[in-house]
Structures are given as structure tokens and as C-alpha cells.
Amino acid sequence: MLGSPGAGKGTQAQNIVNKFNLNQISTGDLLRNEIKNKTNIGREIEKIISKGDLATDEIVDRLLKKVVISANIRNNIIFDGYPRNINQAENLELILNSDNQSINYILFLKVPRDIIEKRILERITCEICNKSYNEFIDKKEIANHKCGSKYLIKRKDDNNEAVINRYDEYMKKTKLVLDYYSSRNNFYEIDGSDEIEVISSKIEQILRG
């Protein structure tokens, strides 16, 4: 599942996970876990993203390989926001080929920049379960959140300038990733500015063939 920061990849991936019983791998979560556990690599990552930059390929590939080939989830994975660039895309092919796995569907959620910006700035995320809400639209869900609404916070990297940096950097690098995949017959571009439910049902249709 490809799409810029704030395109709704996490939400859509979660829906697919529930409906098709898959394992969601988000490099963001892999990276955040390292930060939370205060590992050496976590401290390195924290420095990089506090500047609005993205973690290096070497860090991401190292964290990813371990997970992708693990016996309990292999062959049953959705990647949320990965690969972000050509190096990562080629590396993913190597990891999958070496383990007799392959990509069945490539989904690209396309959303204009102004909509992305608004969505990210209005997003709050649970520190415990990682669920995200829109602070204005999801008032009822926020009040009833199972972990308690006090754990719903704006992430540290969700400030205006970092958002714009991340969007621009993503679009620049992902252009090449899209070129890399778009000629394949399992590549699908989806209008990510639609309502969440509309997007979900489009994706489900694709995955059910």
C-alpha cells in the first residue's frame, strides 16, 4: 500500500488486515518501537525524524528483513507505506525472492497535497494501541476510545513544517517507485480523497478479484 504521509494508508491497511486476516507491517511502527524501547538504533532514528527527515534505507531494511521472513507472518503481509524509494523496492524484491514470496497487489492511494496537510494536522494517535482519529470529525470515537482519551496525542513529528517536508520528499522519491511498479498488471491507483468507506470498498473489490 503506497501513498504519501496522511493519505490514509494506515486506516485502509487496518481494514484489509481485519477483512483478509493479514499482518500489517508499517516501517513507521518498526521505527517507533525502536525509539520507544530506547535502543541505539532508536536514538539514531529520533535524531533524524526530529529534523523532518526520513530514516535511512539501511536502518529500514535491517528492521524489515527480520520481520518479513518470520515463519508466523510470511506470505501473509500487507506493507503500509513501504517501499518509499527505489533502493527499498529493489531490496524488498531480494528479501521476498530469497524467501519464495512475491507481491500480489500494489495499491497506490493518491491524495492532493492540501488535503494531506489538513488531515495530518488534525490527527491524534493513541500512545497505547496506535489507533488514529481526526480530532474534529471523530469526537464520539475519541470520547469512547477503549484505552482512555487521555492517551490520544498529536505525534511529535506532526508539526507543519515536518509535514510539508515529509510530503514533498515522499512524492519526489516515490515517483520513481511508482514508475517501477506502474507497468505491472497488479498495480492499482485509487482516489484517496474519497470517503474512508468508499476507498475501503474499492480496495476490497480489487483484492477479491
Ligand SMILES: [Zn+2]
Ligand atoms: Zn488506544
